[in-house]
Amino acid sequence: MRRIAFFPGSFDPITKGHEDIVRRALPMFDKIIVAVGVNSSKNEMFPLDQRQNWIEKTFSECPSVEVINYKGLTTEACIKHQAKFILRGLRNSNDYEYEKSIAMMNQAMEPNIETIYLNTHPEWAAISSTIVRDIIKNKGNAQPFLASGVQL
Numbered sequence: 001m002r003r004i005a006f007f008p009g010s011f012d013p014i015t016k017g018h019e020d021i022v023r024r025a026l027p028m029f030d031k032i033i034v035a036v037g038v039n040s041s042k043n044e045m046f047p048l049d050q051r052q053n054w055i056e057k058t059f060s061e062c063p064s065v066e067v068i069n070y071k072g073l074t075t076e077a078c079i080k081h082q083a084k085f086i087l088r089g090l091r092n093s094n095d096y097e098y099e100k101s102i103a104m105m106n107q108a109m110e111p112n113i114e115t116i117y118l119n120t121h122p123e124w125a126a127i128s129s130t131i132v133r134d135i136i137k138n139k140g141n142a143q144p145f146l147a148s149g150v151q152l
């Protein structure tokens with residue numbers, strides 16, 4: 001059986017924190033699907049194809065990473081892509097509480113899908129896409145916080 005992980009998020013844009021989670025998870029899974037959620041209620045800064053393109057560039061040398069987008073329930077998308085694991089990153093206790101509720105609901109809906117968490121590397125623990133977007137809006141230099149494939 002192939003171990004397939006689904007890494008969902010907005011990735012608006014993909015940061016060093018996201019990149020680190022995927023790279024550290026590479027040895028654990030046969031395939032990691034980085035899945036950009038299409039969320040109509042979120043006001044995104046970067047268009048979907050731009051966000052996907054940056055993720056593809058970031059992992060261009062990783063044959064086991066696939067980039068997709070999806071709408072609707074994460075668990076449904078996991079089933080469609082035969083992913084038995086949802087990968088998430090944890091920065092702090094707020095992330096933990098938030099992720100725990102989602103993971104419990106997902107487990108209630110799909111007991112065969114397990115959520116796996118990795119703690120963020122301390123170097124990237126303060127990075128969030130929200131803060132990065134703020135830096136970009138205010139014309140600051142966000143490049144040190146962005147994944148390797150992002151060229152603003």
Ligand code: ADP
Binds near residue numbers: 010015016018087
């Ligand atoms: P969402 O729209 O679900 O909040 P994000 O794109 O912000 O999606 O994040 C996707 C995943 O990456 C989440 O599990 C989030 O906790 C994790 N993540 C975000 N920033 C970091 C970081 N700096 N270090 C580790 N994990 C992170």
